[in-house]
Amino acid sequence: MELITQFFLQLCEMALVLALAPLLTGFVRQLKARFQRRAGPPLLQPYRDLSKLIAKDAIVATDSSWLFRVAPYLIFTATWVAASLVPSFGTNLLFSWSGDLIVIVALLGSARFVQMLAALDAGTAFGGLGASREAMIASLAEPAMLMMVFTVALVAGTTQLSAIAGFMHSGAAGLRLTLALALVSLVIVALAETGRFPVDNPATHLELTMIHEAMVLEFSGRHLALIELANSVRLLLYFSLISCIFVPLGIAPPGSGAGMLVAGAAAYIVKLVVGATLLALFETSFAKMRIFRVPNFVGAAFMLAVLGMLLLFVSAPL
Amino acid sequence: MTPVILLCVLAWIVLGGAGALCRTQKWSGAVVYGGSSMVAVVALSAALLQLATGISPRPSMVLPLGLPWVGMSFSTDTLSASFLIIINLGGVAASLYALGYGRHEREPWRVLPFYPVFLAAMNLVLIAADAYSFLIFWEFMSLTSWALVMVHHGEAETRTAGIVYLLMASAGTLALLLAFGLLAGAHGSYDFAAIRATHQPSWIGDTVMFLALIGAGSKAGLVPLHVWLPRAHPAAPSQVSALMSGVMTKVAIYAFIRLVFDLAGPPAWWWGLIVLITGGIAAVLGVLYALMEEDIKTILAYSTIENIGLIFVGLGLALAFKADGLLAAAALAFTAALFHAFNHALFKSTLFFGAGAVQHATGSRLLSQLGGLIHRMKISAVPMLVAAMAISSLPPFNGFASEWLILQAILLSPAMPQLGLKLAVPAVGALLALAASLAAACFVRFYGFAYLGKPRSVGAAEAQETDGFSCTAMSGLAVLCLAAGLLPGFVIDLLAPAAQSLLGAHMPTQEGLSWLTIIPISASRSSYDPLLIFIFITVSGSLAVLALHRYGSHVVRRAPFWGCGYAGLEDELSPGVVIGTQYSPSGFAQPIRRVFANLVFQARDKVTMPGPGETVPAEFASTWRDPVWAAVYTPLISAISRVADCANQLQYLTIRRYLGFVFIALIALLIWVALWS
Numbered sequence: 001m002e003l004i005t006q007f008f009l010q011l012c013e014m015a016l017v018l019a020l021a022p023l024l025t026g027f028v029r030q031l032k033a034r035f036q037r038r039a040g041p042p043l044l045q046p047y048r049d050l051s052k053l054i055a056k057d058a059i060v061a062t063d064s065s066w067l068f069r070v071a072p073y074l075i076f077t078a079t080w081v082a083a084s085l086v087p088s089f090g091t092n093l094l095f096s097w098s099g100d101l102i103v104i105v106a107l108l109g110s111a112r113f114v115q116m117l118a119a120l121d122a123g124t125a126f127g128g129l130g131a132s133r134e135a136m137i138a139s140l141a142e143p144a145m146l147m148m149v150f151t152v153a154l155v156a157g158t159t160q161l162s163a164i165a166g167f168m169h170s171g172a173a174g175l176r177l178t179l180a181l182a183l184v185s186l187v188i189v190a191l192a193e194t195g196r197f198p199v200d201n202p203a204t205h206l207e208l209t210m211i212h213e214a215m216v217l218e219f220s221g222r223h224l225a226l227i228e229l230a231n232s233v234r235l236l237l238y239f240s241l242i243s244c245i246f247v248p249l250g251i252a253p254p255g256s257g258a259g260m261l262v263a264g265a266a267a268y269i270v271k272l273v274v275g276a277t278l279l280a281l282f283e284t285s286f287a288k289m290r291i292f293r294v295p296n297f298v299g300a301a302f303m304l305a306v307l308g309m310l311l312l313f314v315s316a317p318l
Numbered sequence: 319m320t321p322v323i324l325l326c327v328l329a330w331i332v333l334g335g336a337g338a339l340c341r342t343q344k345w346s347g348a349v350v351y352g353g354s355s356m357v358a359v360v361a362l363s364a365a366l367l368q369l370a371t372g373i374s375p376r377p378s379m380v381l382p383l384g385l386p387w388v389g390m391s392f393s394t395d396t397l398s399a400s401f402l403i404i405i406n407l408g409g410v411a412a413s414l415y416a417l418g419y420g421r422h423e424r425e426p427w428r429v430l431p432f433y434p435v436f437l438a439a440m441n442l443v444l445i446a447a448d449a450y451s452f453l454i455f456w457e458f459m460s461l462t463s464w465a466l467v468m469v470h471h472g473e474a475e476t477r478t479a480g481i482v483y484l485l486m487a488s489a490g491t492l493a494l495l496l497a498f499g500l501l502a503g504a505h506g507s508y509d510f511a512a513i514r515a516t517h518q519p520s521w522i523g524d525t526v527m528f529l530a531l532i533g534a535g536s537k538a539g540l541v542p543l544h545v546w547l548p549r550a551h552p553a554a555p556s557q558v559s560a561l562m563s564g565v566m567t568k569v570a571i572y573a574f575i576r577l578v579f580d581l582a583g584p585p586a587w588w589w590g591l592i593v594l595i596t597g598g599i600a601a602v603l604g605v606l607y608a609l610m611e612e613d614i615k616t617i618l619a620y621s622t623i624e625n626i627g628l629i630f631v632g633l634g635l636a637l638a639f640k641a642d643g644l645l646a647a648a649a650l651a652f653t654a655a656l657f658h659a660f661n662h663a664l665f666k667s668t669l670f671f672g673a674g675a676v677q678h679a680t681g682s683r684l685l686s687q688l689g690g691l692i693h694r695m696k697i698s699a700v701p702m703l704v705a706a707m708a709i710s711s712l713p714p715f716n717g718f719a720s721e722w723l724i725l726q727a728i729l730l731s732p733a734m735p736q737l738g739l740k741l742a743v744p745a746v747g748a749l750l751a752l753a754a755s756l757a758a759a760c761f762v763r764f765y766g767f768a769y770l771g772k773p774r775s776v777g778a779a780e781a782q783e784t785d786g787f788s789c790t791a792m793s794g795l796a797v798l799c800l801a802a803g804l805l806p807g808f809v810i811d812l813l814a815p816a817a818q819s820l821l822g823a824h825m826p827t828q829e830g831l832s833w834l835t836i837i838p839i840s841a842s843r844s845s846y847d848p849l850l851i852f853i854f855i856t857v858s859g860s861l862a863v864l865a866l867h868r869y870g871s872h873v874v875r876r877a878p879f880w881g882c883g884y885a886g887l888e889d890e891l892s893p894g895v896v897i898g899t900q901y902s903p904s905g906f907a908q909p910i911r912r913v914f915a916n917l918v919f920q921a922r923d924k925v926t927m928p929g930p931g932e933t934v935p936a937e938f939a940s941t942w943r944d945p946v947w948a949a950v951y952t953p954l955i956s957a958i959s960r961v962a963d964c965a966n967q968l969q970y971l972t973i974r975r976y977l978g979f980v981f982i983a984l985i986a987l988l989i990w991v992a993l994w995s
Contacts, residue, residue, distance in 0.1 A: 054870035120766035128901020136909035143751035
C-alpha cells in the first residue's frame with residue numbers, strides 16, 4: 001500500500017511537471033506583455049499552440065536522417081525525466097534517489113547534445129549557426145552549473161536533491177556568502193540555458209540574433225510541439241531547482257500526509273508565480289546582448305560559482 | 319593464470335612470425351588477425367576468470383631468459399588482471415575489425431609481423447614482475463608500435479611522427495629506467511617483491527613519483543609530454559591507432575600505478591596535488607586542441623589526452639586521499655580512474671574504427687570534406703553515435719558513470735586536512751567540468767560534420783558502408799558502452815580487488831543493491847541508478863510516441879529545407895555535393911575558438927575582403943600556435959643545437975690541442991684520485 005502511494009505521488013509529480021509547464025510559459029508571456037502595455041496572448045495559448053501543432057503533419061527536410069525524427073522524442077523525454085527528479089511539492093519521492101543533481105545536469109546535457117546534432121542534420125546554414133552558438137554558451141553554462149552543484153553539495157554534504165532541500169529547509173546552512181554567489185550563478189545559468197533575455201530572445205526569428213530558434217527552425221508539427229513542450233519543461237525545471245535549493249519553504253518532507261502535500265503544492269505554485277513575475281520584470285528591463293558579450297556574462301557565472309566554492313573553505317556561516 | 323598469458327604471448331609471437339613468412343599470401347591477414355583475436359579471447363577469459371573467482375596470486379614464475387643470473391619473473395596480481403581485461407578486450411575488438419579493415423591495406427606485410435607482437439608486448443609489460451623484464455618489454459612495446467606507426471612511411475608526416483615518437487619514447491623509458499634504478503638501490507634486487515619489501519627513504523619515493531609521471535606520462539600523453547601522440551596515433555593504420563590510443567595508453571597508466579601506488583612506498587600528500595593539477599590541465603588543453611583540429615583521427619588522438627587527464631585526476635585524488643588515510647575515498651577515486659580507463663578503451667576504439675571506415679569509404683580524414691555519411695554508412699553510424707555520446711560523458715552511457723564517480727570523489731575533498739588540497743581539488747573539478755562540456759561540443763562537431771548534413775565532397779557523396787567485421791567490432795563495443803553505462807555496479811565490483819590490494823580498501827559492494835543502483839560512499843550522500851533512468855526515458859518516450867500518433871497526425875512529409883531563399887548550389891562537376899550554404903567545421907568552432915583559444919593558442923581569424931570593384935574572392939585564414947611547442951620544445955631544440963654547435967668545434971682542433979686536452983684530463987683525474995683517498 002505504502003509503495004502504491006509512493007508510486008502514485010511520483011506519477012503525480014511527473015504529470016504536474018508536464019501539465020504546469022505550458023501554463024508557466026503562457027504566464028510569463030502574459031506578464032511580459034502587460035509590463036510592455038500590450039494585451040498579450042491568453043494564458044492558455046501555449047496549450048492551444050501545442051494541440052494545433054500535434055494535429056498537423058510533420059514536415060522534415062529532404063536530406064534529414066532518422067536522427068532528426070527521433071531527436072524530438074529524446075529531447076523531450078530526457079528533459080521530462082530530469083524535471084521529474086527535481087522535488088517540486090515534496091521531497092524523497094519514490095524515485096528521487098535514482099539520480100542526483102549531477103545526473104540532472106547531465107540529462108539536460110544529453111538533451112542538448114541531441115538537439116545540436118538534429119540542428120546539423122538537415123545541412124542548413126541556420127542549423128549550423130544555432131548549434132555553434134549553443135555549443136559556445138553551453139561550454140560555459142554547463143561548468144558554471146556544475147560548480148554551483150559542487151558548492152551546494154559541499155555545503156550540504158550530499159548531491160541528492162531531496163537531501164539538499166531537507167538540509168536547506170532545516171536552516172543548518174545558515175547565511176553564507178557562498179550560497180548567495182551560487183544563487184546568482186544559478187540564475188545566470190538558468191537564463192542562458194532556457195534561452196531567455198539577455199542571452200537569447202525566445203520570441204525572435206531574426207537570423208542574426210537567434211540561437212535556440214535557429215536550431216529548431218526545421219522542426220514542424222508534432223516534432224515542434226515536443227520541442228516547445230521540452231522548452232517549457234526546462235523553464236519549469238530551473239524554477240523548481242532554484243526554489244527547492246534556495247527557498248525550500250513549505251516543501252513537504254518525506255512521509256507527510258495529504259494535508260502537507262497539498263500545502264507543499266500550494267507553496268510551489270506561489271513560488272512559481274513569484275519567480276515568473278521576477279523573470280518577466282527582468283526580461284522587460286534588459287536588452288538582449290550581442291552574441292560575443294554572452295561569454296562574459298555566462299563566464300561571470302562560472303567565476304562566481306568557483307569563487308563561492310573557494311570562499312567556502314575560508315569563511316564561516318553567519 | 320600467468321602460464322596462460324605466457325602461452326598466449328608465445329602464440330602471438332608465432333603468429334607474428336607467420337605474418338612475416340607468409341607476407342605475400344592473400345590469406346595471411348585472415349590468419350594473423352583471426353588468430354590474434356582468438357588468442358586475445360583466451361587471455362581475456364583467463365583474466366576475467368582470475369578476477370571473478372578471486373584466485374589468490376601465486377609466487378612469481380621465473381623463466382631462465384635474458385640475463386643469466388637474473389632471469390625473468392612473471393606474476394599476475396589483481397591490478398595486472400584488471401588491466402589485462404582492458405588490453406585484451408581492446409585486442410579482441412581491434413583484431414576483429416582488422417579482419418575486414420586490414421584487407422584495404424596496400425602493404426599488409428608491413429603490418430602483419432608486428433601487429434600480434436605488439437599485442438604480446440603489451441601483455442608482457444602487465445605480467446612482468448621485475449624491473450629488468452618490465453623495461454625490456456616496455457621498450458619492446460614502444461618499438462613494435464613504432465614499426466606500426468611507420469607503415470605508411472612514404473608520407474612525410476608519418477616520418478616526422480616516427481622520429482618524434484621514437485625520441486619521446488626513449489626519453490620516457492630513460493625516466494622509468496632511472497626510477498627503477500633508484501628503487502633497486504646499489505645492491506638491491508630488481509624483483510618487484512623485493513623492492514616492495516625494502517623500506518625506501520622518502521626522497522627516493524618523491525623522485526620516483528616525478529620520474530614515473532614523466533616516464534609513464536609521456537607514453538600516456540600528459541601535457542606537455544603529449545606532442546608525439548597526436549602525430550603518431552593518427553599516422554598508424556586504424557586498428558593500430560585504436561590499440562595505441564585505447565589500449566597502449568592504459569599500459570602507461572598501469573606503469574604509473576605500479577610504480578607510484580605499489581613500489582614507491584607511502585605517498586606524501588603533495589604527490590596527489592601535482593598529479594591532480596597535471597591531469598586537470600591535460601584534460602582541458604587536450605579537448606581544446608581537439609576543437610581546433612579538422613582531421614578526424616587527430617581529433618580522436620587529442621581527445622585521448624583529455625581522457626588521460628581525467629584518469630590522472632582520479633589517480634591524483636586517490637594518492638591524496640591515501641596519504642591522508644582516507645581509504646574509502648581513495649578507493650572511490652582509484653576505482654573511478656580504473657573504470658574510466660576501461661570505458662575509454664571501449665569508446666575510443668569504436669571511434670577509431672569508425673574513423674578508419676570513414677577514411678576508407680571517402681578517401682579523406684578532413685571534417686570539411688565529409689558529411690551525410692549517416693545515409694550511406696547506415697549501420698556503422700549507430701555505434702559511432704553511441705561512442706560519441708559516451709565519450710562526451712552523457713547518461714545513460716558508460717563515460718558518464720565513471721565521470722560521475724570522479725566528481726563524487728572530488729566532493730569528498732573537504733575531509734582532507736591540507737588547505738592546499740581543499741582549494742585545489744574543487745578548482746580541478748572546475749577544469750573537469752569545463753573539459754566535459756567542451757568535449758560535448760567537440761563530439762557534436764565530430765559527429766555532426768562527418769555523419770550528418772550533406773556531403774561536402776564527391777568521396778563523401780559516394781561512400782559505401784564498411785564491411786561486416788568492422789560493423790560487428792564497432793557494434794559489439796557500443797553495446798558494451800551501453801551495458802557498462804547501465805550496469806556500472808558490475809564493473810565496479812570487478813575492479814574492487816585491485817583497489818583492495820593497493821589501498822587496503824574498496825568501494826562498497828554494489829551487487830546486492832536494490833534496483834542495481836550504484837552508491838559510492840553512502841546512500842544519503844549520493845546514488846545513481848542508470849538502469850531506472852533508462853527505463854524511465856524509454857517508457858516516457860514510448861508513451862509520447864503512442865500518444866502523439868494516436869491523438870495527432872502521424873504523417874511525415876518531405877520537403878526542401880528553409881534556406882531563406884538560397885539553399886546553395888549543387889556542384890556541377892560532382893552531383894550530390896552541395897556547396898555554399900552549409901556550415902563548415904571551422905565555422906562551427908569559431909565562437910569557442912574566440913572565447914577560449916584566443917588566450918591559450920593565440921588563435922586568430924583573418925578575413926581579406928577585396929576592395930570595391932575588384933572581382934577576386936574574399937579570403938579567410940585561421941591560424942593558431944601550439945603553446946606547449948612554443949614554450950617547451952622550441953627552446954629545448956635550440957638549446958640542444960647550440961650545445962651541439964659548441965661541441966662541433968672540438969672536431970677541428972690541431973693534434974697539439976688534442977694532446978693538451980688528454981694531458982689536462984689526466985692531471986685532473988690524478989688530482990681527484992689523490993683527494994679521494
